Amino acid sequence: MPTIVSLNPCADAILAEVTAPGQLLALSHYSADPRAASMDPAKARQYPTTRGTLEEVLALRPDVVVDSTFVPPATAAAYRRLGLRLETLGIAGTVEDSRAQIRALAALAGNPAKGEALIARIDAALAAAAPAPGTPAVPALVWEPGGIVPGDATLIADLLRRTGFANFAAARGLGQADQLPLERVLADSPRVILTAGETRALSHPALARLTGTTRAPLDPRLLYCAGPTIIPAAQRLAQVRRTLS
Numbered sequence: 001m002p003t004i005v006s007l008n009p010c011a012d013a014i015l016a017e018v019t020a021p022g023q024l025l026a027l028s029h030y031s032a033d034p035r036a037a038s039m040d041p042a043k044a045r046q047y048p049t050t051r052g053t054l055e056e057v058l059a060l061r062p063d064v065v066v067d068s069t070f071v072p073p074a075t076a077a078a079y080r081r082l083g084l085r086l087e088t089l090g091i092a093g094t095v096e097d098s099r100a101q102i103r104a105l106a107a108l109a110g111n112p113a114k115g116e117a118l119i120a121r122i123d124a125a126l127a128a129a130a131p132a133p134g135t136p137a138v139p140a141l142v143w144e145p146g147g148i149v150p151g152d153a154t155l156i157a158d159l160l161r162r163t164g165f166a167n168f169a170a171a172r173g174l175g176q177a178d179q180l181p182l183e184r185v186l187a188d189s190p191r192v193i194l195t196a197g198e199t200r201a202l203s204h205p206a207l208a209r210l211t212g213t214t215r216a217p218l219d220p221r222l223l224y225c226a227g228p229t230i231i232p233a234a235q236r237l238a239q240v241r242r243t244l245s
Contacts, residue, residue: 001110002063002085007052010225011066011089011105013039016047017228018106018114025060026050038225054078064108091224094158095126098226118228125231129238131164138244140165141190142218143180145197151176156223159230163237165192186210192240194218216240 001023006012009030016024016039024047032049034041050056054075057065065079069088079086087108092098099119106115140160142150149169150156154176157167168190169180182204185193189210195202197220207215218240222233 002108003061004064004066004109005050005057005060005062007050007057007065007067007071008089009037009039010092010227010229012037012044013225013229014102014105014118014227015066015109016043017118018102018111019109020111023109025062026056028052036221038221038229040228057084058082066105066108092155092226093153094155095122095162095226095230098122098155098230102227122228122230125234126162129163129234131241135164137161137166138164138192138241139168139171139190140192140194141168141180141185142194142196142223143185143202144220144223147179147181148177149174149180150223151178155226155230156233159233159237163234164241165237182206189213192216192244194237194240196220196223214240214244216243 001020004015004019004024005026006015006024007028009028012027012031016027026048027044029049029051031037031039031044037044050060062084064085064087066087066089069090071086071088076086089101089105092101102115102118103112106112142156150167151174152167152170157170160167169178172188174180186206190213193213193215195215196218218236222229222236
């Protein structure tokens with residue numbers, strides 16, 4: 001089985017689930033910070049981390065390096081020149097994308113059965129979080145700092161649909177990282193505002209007067225990575241939906 005160093009925080013969480021003991025040599029430094037990491041901090045602490053420098057990676061002598069698709073071309077060329085295999089992981093925009101990523105990383109690690117076991121856990125969490133058939137979708141706004149909203153071709157939008165919500169911002173023509181000003185929210189309010197992080201607009205007193213709108217926190221760490229992060233994200237969305245009934 002190949003030894004692996006991960007420099008991608010989203011790959012970190014998947015590889016920690018699908019590798020054998022001793023196979024995953026290090027995670028990215030992002031996973032060592034519980035304020036930013038999507039993966040379980042206790043699991044992250046089981047592994048060394050690196051800042052991703054070429055020198056650190058070479059010192060670990062892995063067979064494979066897993067990085068993001070934004071790896072600089074010069075760095076990618078250096079890995080190849082030094083005989084290291086480089087694999088990249090993009091951003092999963094759907095649950096289906098995530099399943100494909102898990103299978104690819106599990107195959108890379110030589111442990112396809114562990115990949116299928118992780119997928120089964122994710123599918124079970126999604127099934128438990130799904131609303132009853134025929135339940136109307138609840139308009140929900142995911143509001144990030146600066147009034148940023150997710151587009152429809154994002155993982156969180158797919159999770160909203162699967163857990164009984166409708167992407168409020170996308171229904172109004174907004175795409176990934178577009179801004180939705182407070183004034184527009186006040187004039188055209190969703191049933192739920194999922195507040196992902198702190199922003200000044202969220203504390204505006206006018207929001208408190210929206211009697212038909214529920215506000216609920218959504219940990220920003222659940223927004224960006226797929227894999228095992230889907231499980232707590234689906235559970236949290238289902239929890240919010242249940243409070244509305």
